[in-house]
Amino acid sequence: MHPFDQAIQLTATAPGTYQAHTSSAYTNLVGPYGGVTCAVMLNAVLQHPDRLGMPVALTVNFAAAVADGPFTVTARAVRTNRSTQHWVMEASQASGVVTLATAVFATRRQVWSATETQAPQGMPSPETMVRRPTLKQPSWVQQYDMRFTEGDVFSDFKGQEQPDSRSSQWIRDDPPRPLDFASLASISDCFFPRIFLRRRRLTPVGTISITTYFHADEAALAAQGERYLIGTARGQKFHNGFFDQSGEMWSDDGQLLATTHQTVYYKD
Amino acid sequence: MHPFDQAIQLTATAPGTYQAHTSSAYTNLVGPYGGVTCAVMLNAVLQHPDRLGMPVALTVNFAAAVADGPFTVTARAVRTNRSTQHWVMEASQASGVVTLATAVFATRRQVWSATETQAPQGMPSPETMVRRPTLKQPSWVQQYDMRFTEGDVFSDFKGQEQPDSRSSQWIRDDPPRPLDFASLASISDCFFPRIFLRRRRLTPVGTISITTYFHADEAALAAQGERYLIGTARGQKFHNGFFDQSGEMWSDDGQLLATTHQTVYYKD
Numbered sequence: 248m249h250p251f252d253q254a255i256q257l258t259a260t261a262p263g264t265y266q267a268h269t270s271s272a273y274t275n276l277v278g279p280y281g282g283v284t285c286a287v288m289l290n291a292v293l294q295h296p297d298r299l300g301m302p303v304a305l306t307v308n309f310a311a312a313v314a315d316g317p318f319t320v321t322a323r324a325v326r327t328n329r330s331t332q333h334w335v336m337e338a339s340q341a342s343g344v345v346t347l348a349t350a351v352f353a354t355r356r357q358v359w360s361a362t363e364t365q366a367p368q369g370m371p372s373p374e375t376m377v378r379r380p381t382l383k384q385p386s387w388v389q390q391y392d393m394r395f396t397e398g399d400v401f402s403d404f405k406g407q408e409q410p411d412s413r414s415s416q417w418i419r420d421d422p423p424r425p426l427d428f429a430s431l432a433s434i435s436d437c438f439f440p441r442i443f444l445r446r447r448r449l450t451p452v453g454t455i456s457i458t459t460y461f462h463a464d465e466a467a468l469a470a471q472g473e474r475y476l477i478g479t480a481r482g483q484k485f486h487n488g489f490f491d492q493s494g495e496m497w498s499d500d501g502q503l504l505a506t507t508h509q510t511v512y513y514k515d
Numbered sequence: 516m517h518p519f520d521q522a523i524q525l526t527a528t529a530p531g532t533y534q535a536h537t538s539s540a541y542t543n544l545v546g547p548y549g550g551v552t553c554a555v556m557l558n559a560v561l562q563h564p565d566r567l568g569m570p571v572a573l574t575v576n577f578a579a580a581v582a583d584g585p586f587t588v589t590a591r592a593v594r595t596n597r598s599t600q601h602w603v604m605e606a607s608q609a610s611g612v613v614t615l616a617t618a619v620f621a622t623r624r625q626v627w628s629a630t631e632t633q634a635p636q637g638m639p640s641p642e643t644m645v646r647r648p649t650l651k652q653p654s655w656v657q658q659y660d661m662r663f664t665e666g667d668v669f670s671d672f673k674g675q676e677q678p679d680s681r682s683s684q685w686i687r688d689d690p691p692r693p694l695d696f697a698s699l700a701s702i703s704d705c706f707f708p709r710i711f712l713r714r715r716r717l718t719p720v721g722t723i724s725i726t727t728y729f730h731a732d733e734a735a736l737a738a739q740g741e742r743y744l745i746g747t748a749r750g751q752k753f754h755n756g757f758f759d760q761s762g763e764m765w766s767d768d769g770q771l772l773a774t775t776h777q778t779v780y781y782k783d
Contacts, residue, residue, distance in 0.1 A: 303723060303724075303757050303778055304576070304723060304724040304778050306574040306576075306617065306724070306726060308572070308574075308601050308617050308619055310593060310594035310596075310601040311594055311596065325578060325605070325612045325615050326578035326579055326611060326612050326613075326615075328578075328579060331723065331780070333576050333578040333612070333615055335603065335615060337593070343594060344593045344594050344601070345594075347593050347594075347601055347603060347617055349574060349576050349615055349617060349724075351576055351723050351724050351778075353723075353756070353757065353780075355754075355755040355756045355757070356755060356756050357755055358755055358756055358781070358782070358783045359714070359753070359783060360752075360753055360754045360755055361713065361752075361753045362751075362752045362753070362754075363678075363679055363680060363709075363713070363749065363750045363751055363752065363753070364751045364752065410631075411631055412631060441631075445629065445631070446627070455571060455572060455599065455619050455621075456571075456572040456574070456617075456619050456726075458574060458724075458726040458776060460751075460757075460759045460776070460778045462752045462754045462757075462759075464754075464755065481631065482631045483630075483631055483632045483728075483763075483771065483774050484628075484629075484630045484631065484632065484730045484771045484774070485627070485628050485629045485630070485631070486623075486628045486630075486730045486732075487623040487624060487625055487626055487628055487732065488621070488623045488624050488626055489571050489621065489623070489728075489730075491728045491730075491774055493761065493774075493776075495751075503751065503752045506751050506752070506759055506761075506776075508726060508728070508761075508774075508776050510571055510572050510619075510728045512599070512621075513626070514626070515626045515627060
């Protein structure tokens with residue numbers, strides 16, 4: 248079993264109630280990598296027998312640090328319409344609720360479509376690039392093969408404060424794994440905190456809330472398979488302890504698969 | 516009482532449970548203007564005796580059309596930490612849950628801060644500009660004084676399909692009202708659906724989920740008062756029935772007060 252599938256595995260104990268367990272393959276400095284937590288919350292809906300259609304929007308609020316070990320996940324369909332369905336999900340441990348999330352699922356119809364945002368231009372082929380070193384990094388970083396064209400957070404970490412926090416990169420699971428909604432939810436949280444790029448130094452941080460909008464349907468996921476995705480992100484405002492950043496996940500043939508936004512606590 | 520204050524008025528019937536009522540001053544084509552719904556959901560936390568600090572993130576999922584008339588709002592603190600607090604809110608009518616929302620509140624400390632995004636450049640003073648006509652528009656549009664420098668949705672509505680959906684405008688309540696967190700939550704949903712700008716024609720639409728990140732603190736709100744804000748927005752991807760758009764709300768002296776993102780259903 249791929250470590251990602253192991254990390255998001257859910258065992259149903261009642262309709263909409265599951266047992267889960269943190270994964271040593273996806274640890275961050277404190278608790279699990281947030282992307283895997285997003286995938287677990289989404290998976291609780293994906294596995295639900297009442298689920299309608301595919302994900303359009305996912306918001307995950309990180310209420311408290313998840314302790315290593317088991318946790319319980321619940322998913323409840325708050326409202327089911329003809330073509331959309333609204334969900335609320337919670338993850339709990341002995342300390343109480345650790346993660347709170349909502350999702351909108353929907354069926355899609357083929358209608359007029361267009362992409363307005365532009366993908367990063369001039370990305371060299373990932374095969375010609377060097378993989379970002381993962382030595383002494385949290386284990387989740389080792390689960391992703393990342394190759395940066397700009398904004399690799401640790402490439403020049405003693406430099407001066409930077410005017411922007413843009414980054415562009417290739418990324419895929421290591422070992423490779425075909426893209427699906429759960430892994431797209433996870434990979435959409437791959438962008439290092441923009442404050443590290445701006446300030447070229449570490450400070451304690453923690454994502455408070457992340458929202459991902461899915462533009463990929465099953466066909467786009469199948470077309471992507473296990474090839475590299477392009478990811479790009481930038482910061483917006485850093486203000487007295489919280490900043491927000493936005494990112495995009497692109498297929499290697501130029502389809503925008505997801506857009507993602509988050510607000511992050513920072514200490515100083 | 517200002518019509519906005521009337522529209523978001525809550526009467527507590529138990530701790531965290533309120534009675535509310537839709538407002539004829541803020542109707543949209545179907546049901547109430549989504550921005551006022553956002554403000555009502557946020558207000559349920561703002562009015563809660565257990566509330567800690569000020570809003571940092573608000574996500575509102577529009578689960579079903581809100582019928583004209585009364586509705587019930589609940590707000591529950593899911594987790595309270597030392598400096599952050601996580602909330603879930605629901606609005607219900609006889610038909611069931613109509614709105615599902617989450618919020619993160621927090622206390623802020625003065626630390627290193629910076630704005631990376633840039634405000635629209637070269638905006639002429641609003642006093643030198645013409646107010647956007649509101650004749651035959653839904654009542655909510657009449658409650659906002661909007662003055663566009665680009666991307667007024669109806670200015671050239673029989674034109675050809677456009678390559679982008681950017682808009683920039685001044686906006687304030689009419690009659691003027693000092694900015695607060697509730698009105699900032701509402702005004703952050705003021706951006707017309709980007710598909711109208713791209714296609715230069717109407718199609719049935721409905722916001723499914725909106726997330727607003729608050730960068731303003733009480734001092735920034737007080738400094739803004741009832742003067743005009745700058746709003747700017749753009750679309751990202753329109754794909755088989757759902758598109759996403761992002762916006763920014765700026766003070767007239769160049770402070771980024773909020774960033775906002777939403778995904779919207781469209782019919783064709």
